Amino acid sequence: MPAATTSFDVPDFKMTLQNHANVFSSESLDIAAYLMLKHIPADPEIKHIIDLGCGNGVLSIQAARLNPQAQITAVDESNMAIASAAFNLQQHGIEASRTHCLVNNCLDGFTPDSADVVLCNPPFHQLSAVTDHIAWQMFCDAKRVLEPKGGLW
Numbered sequence: 001m002p003a004a005t006t007s008f009d010v011p012d013f014k015m016t017l018q019n020h021a022n023v024f025s026s027e028s029l030d031i032a033a034y035l036m037l038k039h040i041p042a043d044p045e046i047k048h049i050i051d052l053g054c055g056n057g058v059l060s061i062q063a064a065r066l067n068p069q070a071q072i073t074a075v076d077e078s079n080m081a082i083a084s085a086a087f088n089l090q091q092h093g094i095e096a097s098r099t100h101c102l103v104n105n106c107l108d109g110f111t112p113d114s115a116d117v118v119l120c121n122p123p124f125h126q127l128s129a130v131t132d133h134i135a136w137q138m139f140c141d142a143k144r145v146l147e148p149k150g151g152l153w
């Protein structure tokens with residue numbers, strides 16, 4: 001991967017996150033991501049976690065650490081985000097065989113009932129417009145892709 005443009009530490013979670021141009025919150029940890037990091041579930045029954053709108057992969061790293069048996073799918077519409085997430089997962093020692101980093105629109109094309117957990121810190125902007133329509137699409141897609149007892153966080 002070409003050199004990342006920014007890097008910052010998250011001391012509470014022992015992470016250093018590299019970010020390509022235009023990746024969300026590339027100078028510091030987003031406050032909502034910080035809240036979510038404290039509440040990611042850890043359960044040996046969890047087999048598949050999707051990080052929907054993964055940005056630099058911060059939530060994927062912590063989910064992978066807490067659930068070493070689980071497969072992690074990190075999804076973002078941004079190529080730069082996916083390149084950053086793949087690099088950060090690898091830099092934090094998460095085995096490539098457990099991770100799948102994918103450029104995608106929300107969960108288009110994902111198999112119904114195929115995930116135990118969806119983590120989503122959704123976008124509320126599209127360019128300069130404030131909107132919740134992508135967030136709603138993400139929530140509805142999560143409902144379709146989650147197993148009946150799965151959870152959206």
Ligand SMILES: C[S@@+](CC[C@H](N)C(=O)[O-])C[C@H]1O[C@@H](n2cnc3c(N)ncnc32)[C@H](O)[C@@H]1O
Nearest residue numbers: 024033053054055076077078105106121122123
């Ligand atoms: C609020 S940021 C969260 C990033 C990261 N998960 C975090 O917590 O720092 C939302 C992310 O959703 C991504 N996104 C926006 N629209 C999307 C779409 N239609 N499909 C997939 N990802 C999308 C953005 O590129 C951005 O990385």
